[in-house]
Amino acid sequence: MTEAISLSDLTKRFGEQTALDRVSLRIPAGTVVGLLGPNGAGKTTLINCLTTLLQPDGGTIEVLGHDPATDPSLVRANIAVTGQFAALDEQINPRENLVFFGRLLGLGKGEAQQRAGEMLERFELGEAAYTPVGYLSGGMRRRLDLAVSLVVPRPVLVLDEPTTGLDPRSRKLLWEMVRAEAARGVAVLLTTQYLEEADQLADRIVVIDKGRVLADGSSDQLKRDVGGLMCRLTLTSAADARAALLALGELPGVSAEGEKVAVPMARPEDVGGVLGLLEGKGLRIADIEVTKPTLDEVFFAFTEPSQAPGTSETSQAPGNSVKGAAR
Amino acid sequence: MSTTPGVAAVPAAPAPPGRPAGLQHDFQVLFDRLRTRSFSRGGLVATVVQPLLFFAIFYCTFATMLDARGIDFGRFVTPTVLVQALMFVAIGSATDLAADRSSGVFSRLLTSPVDMRAMSLAHLAVVALQGLLSSVAVVLAGHLVGFRFDQGVLAALGFVLFAVAFTVALSLATATIALRLKNLEALSAVLHLPYLPLLVLSTGFVEADLFPGWLQPIVAASPVSGVIDALRALSSAELTWGAVLPGLAWLVGLVALFSWTTTTAFRKVAVR
Incomplete structure (x- = not known):
């Protein structure tokens, strides 16, 4: 039709x-x-x-x-x-x-x-x-x-x-x-x-x-395309969060703000590796949450890729719905 | 996801129109809205009350003075008051047009299946109606102070027709400004600026040969002088073509010029 x-x-x-x-x-x-x-x-x-x-x-x-x-x-x-x-x-x-x-x-x-x-x-x-x-x-x-x-x-x-x-x-x-x-x-x-x-x-x-x-x-499709999952960690202090950022530095797209650290990941089981790295440095975690990216993050990922907390070249899995998101 | 558009309507909802309704229909609906506005309290103050107020003020100020010079106030000043009233009608209609532009009603009309000619025609038709209303009010008030139609019904009709045509000509000019101006808040100032010089530098209150020598050519050549002289001629016993012709020529020229400028300005706003 x-x-x-x-x-x-x-x-x-x-x-x-x-x-x-x-x-x-x-x-x-x-x-x-x-x-x-x-x-x-x-x-x-x-x-x-x-x-x-x-x-x-x-x-x-x-x-x-x-x-x-x-x-x-x-x-x-x-x-x-x-x-x-x-x-x-x-x-x-x-x-x-x-x-x-x-x-x-x-x-x-x-x-x-x-x-x-x-x-x-x-x-x-x-x-x-x-x-x-x-x-x-x-x-x-x-x-x-x-x-x-x-x-x-x-x-x-x-x-x-x-x-x-x-x-x-x-x-x-x-x-x-x-x-x-x-x-x-x-x-x-x-x-x-x-x-x-x-x-x-x-x-x-x-x-x-x-x-x-x-x-x-669809909203779900875009969230998937942008970065799979987002692991949000809350540490006990901002200093710890900075230390965590250093410890996780090799993972792409990691960002820290205040006591919070956001780590993009492809699969839920990747959380084990992240926790292992932090434990190795003796950092204590107050709270942990694994979610899909919010639409806000999707929006930033597409419109301002450099500022998007949960995006990176590797975490993007552009399906047929994405048209040249990485510029 | 694959419902046919428009058929599964809410029960009470009328069927979607699908196609435009036509020039006459659009004109009628647009005219009705503008007419309602012009017959509202605010609208009548502008077309009837304001000119009568000015008339009273001019009478108190000028009647004795003109009388001393042997000039009949009612006959001399009634056309002037009328021309001033028609200027206000033209300014008011442009203000309404600008209000439609800034409120977004204009854009809504442009995205509706409305015949664009109906928009211009309805605007001018209401302007003509307001001009007629002002003319009747001013002529009736003039009658109280000695204004008369010496040449009978035909000349009186010509007088009113002439006044209405002048309103349309002026409104075409003010509409051009209302459509062109980017800063609509400045509209009132821009429209009021030429009004006073045009009215004062004319034969409206003083005959041309009483102006200082250097001003006399300006006053004689003014379109407002031409129109006021024509209106005076149409109401006087000494009605000649020679007295009406300059005003008539101005009228035809102004309508032609400003029809063109308004159409161009309208197109520019409507089709970008």
């Missing part, structure tokens, strides 16, 4: 600077893809190209088989967008905003009124229905913004950092909405600064930096 979103070799330049460098990405219906990358990685540029706000310099975009270059209005009719900042008419109230955008998307007046009521309830905005948007709290605005994007359901939903600055309750509500949309078969593309959010919501995570795709896979 046709993918809901399909980008091939998408390229966008601003003068000398290449914001997107041959980015390819496919999102089937019912899938949530999280786009991760540091500030300036090209996330918003990608979204602006996809949503017809920017014209790419190369490559192709297809949204349900429609090309934004030749059929922009068909693409627009099928994509719901929520940008980084709430895009609402501040001079009118939430209900009027919902009715306005509902009608604009083809609902009749009565239909739009009814739908507005439903959305206000669904997004817990009933009490503020008649308060001008200018007076609403940040959380309420973001909820209303998403409600406006969903007032007429469309097969593709694009969310650019939707929970930045949201309180935990609003964030949870928003996450539930995104899951419900995906369950209905909506293809969701979501950019976020919060790795936990990507971990929670995304079926697939795409890491981009400097306009290039560095990795594309």
